Amino acid sequence: MNELGAISGKVQREVELLRELNSALLTLEASALDRISDFGFSSDDVAKSRGFLLDFVKRLCSALKQESPPLHLQPIVDHLKSGMKPIKDWIEDLESLAGLIQSNNKLTDDSLAILEDILSLLDTQFTDDLQRLYAR
Amino acid sequence: MKDYLNSKAAEYSFLLDWLDGEIHNLQTRNANHPCIIRCLQDKLRELRQLHNRLKIIAGLGSDKLAPRAIPIIHDMEYQVLILTHYIPGLQRENSDDIFFRGLVLSVKDRCGLSWIEDILVRLDGHHAIFPVMPEIPIVFAPPHHVVSTLDLAAIYHELGHDVFQRLKEIGDNMGAAAFLYYFNLKQSAGTMAPEKRKARDNTIRAAGNYWNMERLNEIFSDIYAAYVCGPAYYYSCVDFVIRLGRNPFLINPTDVHPPWAARVHAIYKTISVNYQNDGVINWVQKIWEGYTASQQKNVDFEMFCPTALMDQFVDVANRNIQRLLPAAQRYSDPLQDSPITGGEPQDKSLERILNNRLKMLYTDPGRYAEWEKKVFDIFKTSSRS
Numbered sequence: 001m002n003e004l005g006a007i008s009g010k011v012q013r014e015v016e017l018l019r020e021l022n023s024a025l026l027t028l029e030a031s032a033l034d035r036i037s038d039f040g041f042s043s044d045d046v047a048k049s050r051g052f053l054l055d056f057v058k059r060l061c062s063a064l065k066q067e068s069p070p071l072h073l074q075p076i077v078d079h080l081k082s083g084m085k086p087i088k089d090w091i092e093d094l095e096s097l098a099g100l101i102q103s104n105n106k107l108t109d110d111s112l113a114i115l116e117d118i119l120s121l122l123d124t125q126f127t128d129d130l131q132r133l134y135a136r
Numbered sequence: 137m138k139d140y141l142n143s144k145a146a147e148y149s150f151l152l153d154w155l156d157g158e159i160h161n162l163q164t165r166n167a168n169h170p171c172i173i174r175c176l177q178d179k180l181r182e183l184r185q186l187h188n189r190l191k192i193i194a195g196l197g198s199d200k201l202a203p204r205a206i207p208i209i210h211d212m213e214y215q216v217l218i219l220t221h222y223i224p225g226l227q228r229e230n231s232d233d234i235f236f237r238g239l240v241l242s243v244k245d246r247c248g249l250s251w252i253e254d255i256l257v258r259l260d261g262h263h264a265i266f267p268v269m270p271e272i273p274i275v276f277a278p279p280h281h282v283v284s285t286l287d288l289a290a291i292y293h294e295l296g297h298d299v300f301q302r303l304k305e306i307g308d309n310m311g312a313a314a315f316l317y318y319f320n321l322k323q324s325a326g327t328m329a330p331e332k333r334k335a336r337d338n339t340i341r342a343a344g345n346y347w348n349m350e351r352l353n354e355i356f357s358d359i360y361a362a363y364v365c366g367p368a369y370y371y372s373c374v375d376f377v378i379r380l381g382r383n384p385f386l387i388n389p390t391d392v393h394p395p396w397a398a399r400v401h402a403i404y405k406t407i408s409v410n411y412q413n414d415g416v417i418n419w420v421q422k423i424w425e426g427y428t429a430s431q432q433k434n435v436d437f438e439m440f441c442p443t444a445l446m447d448q449f450v451d452v453a454n455r456n457i458q459r460l461l462p463a464a465q466r467y468s469d470p471l472q473d474s475p476i477t478g479g480e481p482q483d484k485s486l487e488r489i490l491n492n493r494l495k496m497l498y499t500d501p502g503r504y505a506e507w508e509k510k511v512f513d514i515f516k517t518s519s520r521s
Contacts, residue, residue, distance in 0.1 A: 005297030006350035068315035
């Protein structure tokens with residue numbers, strides 16, 4: 001019995017979220033730069049990406065308010081809770097970000113920075129676990 | 137950064153073409169696994185899409201978009217790792233691997249694993265599973281399984297990882313049980329000096345954090361294996377710990393496996409529903425109690441792995457198996473004497489054979505070699521028919 005089953009299972013869950021989040025962010029950023037045709041994205045893709053980001057932000061916000069967050073969001077919740085920024089500030093930022101996404105207004109650099117920070121945390125967690133897979 | 141992204145795009149372009157060629161060769165040479173080949177082709181298509189995005193980002197040279205390329209590269213590394221777990225396994229697959237694949241596939245319906253379409257076996261390592269595509273997992277097992285049932289019950293634990301991967305809500309439910317246990321424990325402190333309360337709360341928090349996704353996955357896989365394979369899995373674990381001299385109370389923060397004492401308790405609790413007063417189980421239990429009595433107990437064990445929490449895990453896991461895997465059969469057959477006294481076993485299911493093995497080891501170990509040989513004759517006859 002070794003660690004492959006548990007670790008690879010975790011890595012797989014992480015990459016699914018990471019890919020969706022990165023892809024949604026890329027779509028919106030490409031849209032903001034008028035580059036969606038370069039990637040072959042349609043306006044429907046942009047709308048879907050907004051929808052995904054809105055759903056993700058709401059889920060994360062709800063997880064931060066819960067005592068027992070869903071398992072797949074646990075690492076990021078722990079990370080945010082152990083950081084310097086107070087958790088109520090994270091919740092406030094995420095709530096205003098959700099409002100902005102919902103309003104269909106263009107996302108500001110500040111709001112994109114919040115998503116980039118979260119994505120960066122997820123990516124770090126993923127690559128740490130990927131190292132564990134390489135090491136076995 | 138732009139130059140780096142361009143160089144990565146060029147490297148991956150070459151690598152993807154090589155992977156494409158290897159998968160194509162497998163498709164023409166290996167007729168045993170059309171489903172796996174199809175999944176690998178899908179995986180390669182995913183990789184090509186990621187590669188395409190990487191090339192576009194590199195080509196645009198935008199500082200704003202460049203950070204999106206890094207997670208794409210990490211994702212691609214992982215997808216390549218997946219493909220390079222499958223491809224050598226398929227290329228080197230031999231008749232022993234194919235025989236063992238048949239044995240594992242023979243249990244899938246009784247174990248409720250309806251989504252599994254195929255399995256790739258690699259008889260070149262310790263027991264393990266690569267369940268990232270749960271419908272076509274790679275199962276690793278030691279090469280002695282072509283002639284021996286020793287430790288074969290561990291396969292059910294590995295299949296448990298496939299269940300955990302496929303049915304994600306099981307992890308959430310197990311996690312919620314752990315949270316609730318430690319939450320209630322924290323509330324139950326009563327009056328206490330502030331410093332003492334703070335220290336206690338910190339210990340409780342550490343214990344709660346101990347039960348992360350990987351450890352919940354491991355304990356679930358034990359409970360699942362005990363559920364579908366019964367006493368044979370219990371004995372297999374007790375035997376494994378004793379013969380490798382493991383301290384069953386050791387809490388190793390770098391090990392994804394919970395301590396063996398906690399695992400064996402959960403396994404026993406799962407099977408005891410049907411085998412409470414069975415002589416063989418009492419025998420195994422006495423062996424286990426004798427072993428654990430000789431081992432030093434870790435001071436944190438009671439906080440990290442309390443009996444009440446393990447019982448909660450068993451309860452939640454059993455209810456989830458019954459609800460989400462209704463086709464999974466709980467092993468409850470009475471332990472019988474070895475059925476091989478000249479004829480074939482009454483039931484050729486692997487679970488039945490492994491449990492007969494346990495009974496035979498208890499009643500008549502001198503006949504083990506003969507029994508083992510006959511069992512494998514039966515397996516091989518079945519695999520040909």
